[in-house]
Amino acid sequence: MLEALTAGAREDAATRRETVSYAEIERRALKAPGTIDAFRALAPASHVRLIAEIKRASPSKGELATIVDAPELAAAYVDGGADAISIVTEERRFGGSLRDLIEVRERVDVPLLRKDFVSEEYQILEARAAGADIVLLIVAALNHLVLARLHEFSRQLGLSVLVETHSADEVRMAADVGAGLIGVNARDLTTFELDRTLFASVRTLIPSGAIAVAESAVNTVDDVRAYRDAGADVVLVGEALVTAEQPRARVEEFREVS
Secondary structure (H helix, E strand, C coil): CHHHHHHHHHHHHHHHHHHCCHHHHHHHHHHCCCCCCHHHHCCCCCCCEEEEEECCEECCCEECCCCCCHHHHHHHHHHHCCCEEEEECCCCCCCCCHHHHHHHHCCCCCCEEEECCCCCHHHHHHHHHHCCCEEEEEHHHCCHHHHHHHHHHHHHCCCEEEEEECCHHHHHHHHHCCCCEEEEECECCCCCCECCCHHHHHHHHCCCCCEEEEECCCCCHHHHHHHHHCCCCEEEECHHHHCCCCHHHHHHHHHCCC
16 A cells, blocks of 8 residues: 555646656745654644644545635634644645645645655655645555655655654664654554554653654544653544534643643
8 A cells, every 4th residue: 555655646737747847846945845844743742742634535535525715714723822833735646736735825824844755856846836735654554764865855855754664673664764753653654454452562762852742543532642751752643533513622632631
């Protein structure tokens, strides 16, 4: 599944490249306004930090929510206290788009994460040009050399990088490339099964200077609290927010966990 998602995202980027060349997207990226400091926004605090996600669907659940106005939802998240917004831009299985990212950037002033299956520099330039402050790199989709190269390329563009892991070995690899934001995703992207104990089992491997982000398997305040108790500085929440009747209030509840 992960291989297919990564290949599909690369194919879609190649299609966009036929219209917007590498030179042009690079020009746009270099002309984009400065990024917001994600490390400051997500720095460890007395309460949990929250990345609230905008996504319409997932391969494991199918359609999750009809999101007509992504900027409006993002604004509700921010009003509720979200420290950053994750925007899933993958088109084929998640129903996202770069347009969502561009439009949300115009509405809110917190760090934005482009969440997609990134495997090449063109996609990183797209993220920067569209207004992202953070880009996602998934260790399981990249070999060590490519991960290190894309991580450095992103940092040179002024982007923060959330390096996503799914095992102890992948956490070690993230630390090895100098990742300052290390995510542990409870969902195995090869099988889409959940392991709710994974974060706690690898937390001690995340370097003390890095920000620890727990991802997936969050439905209730108790789930957020469990991650917090296990040492999460930040929790990334998607499905529980896009399916909530009152997303702002839901963010407020999660954000209060200390």
